[in-house]
Amino acid sequence: MGKLKTQSLQKRDSDLAQSNRQLEILSNGIFKTGELPTFAKKIKETTNHFPLRPRKLEILQINVGYMCNQVCEHCHVDAGPDRKEIMTWETMEQCLDVIRNTGAHTLDLTGGAPEMNPHFRRFVEEASKAGIKDFIVRSNLTIIRANKKHYDLPDFFKKHNVHVVSSMPHWTRGKTDKQRGEGVFDLSIKALQELNARGYGMPDSDLRLDLVYNPSGAFLPGDQDAMEKDFKKALMEDFGIQFHSLFAITNLPIARFLDYLIASENYEDYMYQLVEAYNPAAVQNVMCTNTISISWDGYLYDCDFNQMLELKVASKVQHISEYNEEVLNDRDIIISQHCYGCTAGAGSSCQGAVTE
Amino acid sequence: MSYYDPKDLRKFGDITEWSEELGTKFFDYYGKVFEEGALTAREKSLIALAVAHTEQCPYCIDAYTKDSLQRGVTKEEMMEAVHVGAAIKSGATLVHGVMMMNKVNKLDG
Numbered sequence: 001m002g003k004l005k006t007q008s009l010q011k012r013d014s015d016l017a018q019s020n021r022q023l024e025i026l027s028n029g030i031f032k033t034g035e036l037p038t039f040a041k042k043i044k045e046t047t048n049h050f051p052l053r054p055r056k057l058e059i060l061q062i063n064v065g066y067m068c069n070q071v072c073e074h075c076h077v078d079a080g081p082d083r084k085e086i087m088t089w090e091t092m093e094q095c096l097d098v099i100r101n102t103g104a105h106t107l108d109l110t111g112g113a114p115e116m117n118p119h120f121r122r123f124v125e126e127a128s129k130a131g132i133k134d135f136i137v138r139s140n141l142t143i144i145r146a147n148k149k150h151y152d153l154p155d156f157f158k159k160h161n162v163h164v165v166s167s168m169p170h171w172t173r174g175k176t177d178k179q180r181g182e183g184v185f186d187l188s189i190k191a192l193q194e195l196n197a198r199g200y201g202m203p204d205s206d207l208r209l210d211l212v213y214n215p216s217g218a219f220l221p222g223d224q225d226a227m228e229k230d231f232k233k234a235l236m237e238d239f240g241i242q243f244h245s246l247f248a249i250t251n252l253p254i255a256r257f258l259d260y261l262i263a264s265e266n267y268e269d270y271m272y273q274l275v276e277a278y279n280p281a282a283v284q285n286v287m288c289t290n291t292i293s294i295s296w297d298g299y300l301y302d303c304d305f306n307q308m309l310e311l312k313v314a315s316k317v318q319h320i321s322e323y324n325e326e327v328l329n330d331r332d333i334i335i336s337q338h339c340y341g342c343t344a345g346a347g348s349s350c351q352g353a354v355t356e
Numbered sequence: 357m358s359y360y361d362p363k364d365l366r367k368f369g370d371i372t373e374w375s376e377e378l379g380t381k382f383f384d385y386y387g388k389v390f391e392e393g394a395l396t397a398r399e400k401s402l403i404a405l406a407v408a409h410t411e412q413c414p415y416c417i418d419a420y421t422k423d424s425l426q427r428g429v430t431k432e433e434m435m436e437a438v439h440v441g442a443a444i445k446s447g448a449t450l451v452h453g454v455m456m457m458n459k460v461n462k463l464d465g
Contacts, residue, residue: 222426
């Protein structure tokens with residue numbers, strides 16, 4: 001792969017590597033002066049979902065580490081090759097206990113590049129035996145072609161009936177490489193072709209291959225169905241590639257995306273866009289109401305974004321070692337202004353839009 | 357300070373406050389025009405972007421550049437749309453050259 005875009009905020013020793021600094025920015029300025037309403041105020045005024053509470057748990061999302069072979073410009077995890085936070089086998093075993101007993105129907109592995117965790121394959125093998133209905137691995141695609149030892153990942157995924165979800169910011173090389181690094185587009189195309197060759201993403205195949213689209217700059221995603229049509233047409237015409245669904249995800253103003261918004265003087269405008277696009281109908285389905293996010297060191301969060309902001313669940317149970325679904329479900333969800341990202345337009349979650 | 361303030365675009369909806377019926381009718385119509393129809397919303401966005409340039413409306417350029425990006429339109433496509441607008445604009449000027457030629461021929465032919 002070509003040149004990496006940048007280094008993580010942590011490596012750069014940036015102010016914004018600190019989660020409390022990010023939270024401070026999100027609570028100050030236009031939200032402190034009242035120019036824009038805080039998220040809490042907005043949902044209080046427009047819905048009966050305050051405080052925000054979980055519904056039935058459906059998705060267990062496990063972040064197995066922040067290490068990644070890419071350094072995407074807008075990564076909310078601030079992931080990269082320089083990040084050393086990796087889930088140990090001991091914590092994975094605690095996760096496996098939970099996976100075997102959970103009422104959730106979906107298991108969602110993410111990172112960083114989850115495949116870079118040295119215990120990744122063993123974990124997938126064990127987890128796939130637990131009989132969870134939908135087993136997702138969020139693969140960045142380039143990892144499949146990054147090193148010979150990963151070349152057989154498509155076969156490995158197929159063997160364990162893994163549902164592959166991959167990021168693809170655009171169907172053109174220029175826009176993809178701008179966001180994700182030079183050479184990412186070509187490697188991603190090659191990886192998608194490999195997955196297609198195994199049956200992934202084919203129209204009648206049970207081997208699910210979905211793509212995630214998030215905008216390459218300071219603007220919101222367009223209509224998910226229309227984008228899916230455009231992606232399908234272009235990837236088929238240009239490369240003969242097929243996939244099942246496209247999830248359009250809004251960039252949340254945290255970590256490297258927040259850094260980008262501030263540096264490019266787009267922060268205020270972006271927050272305006274999010275608040276103006278606020279859709280009260282999306283509130284009841286935001287993903288924190290049906291998801292628990294688990295970090296590399298076993299702590300529990302309302303979502304992957306709260307994980308990156310180090311906002312642990314407001315519950316007696318805060319760690320996988322003491323996991324109790326009933327106790328956990330009886331909690332208030334922690335919110336701040338970044339949550340506007342999940343309620344803009346048709347809503348946004350790791351599974352894409354949340355309203356029809 | 358310039359006559360145009362980018363923040364005023366956010367207040368566009370306020371025009372309804374001084375004439376509710378007409379403002380509401382306009383925004384209903386506007387919203388309907390840009391819905392997916394025989395043309396896709398993406399195609400409409402590109403048409404709007406080209407017209408925004410020929411009208412030289414800064415608010416519209418701002419709005420439809422962003423709208424195009426949201427719909428996955430590439431910068432190459434956007435610039436081609438602007439050229440379409442520019443070609444019509446310059447063509448509209450040049451085709452009047454025929455009038456000038458007619459007049460010359462009549463007066464001094």
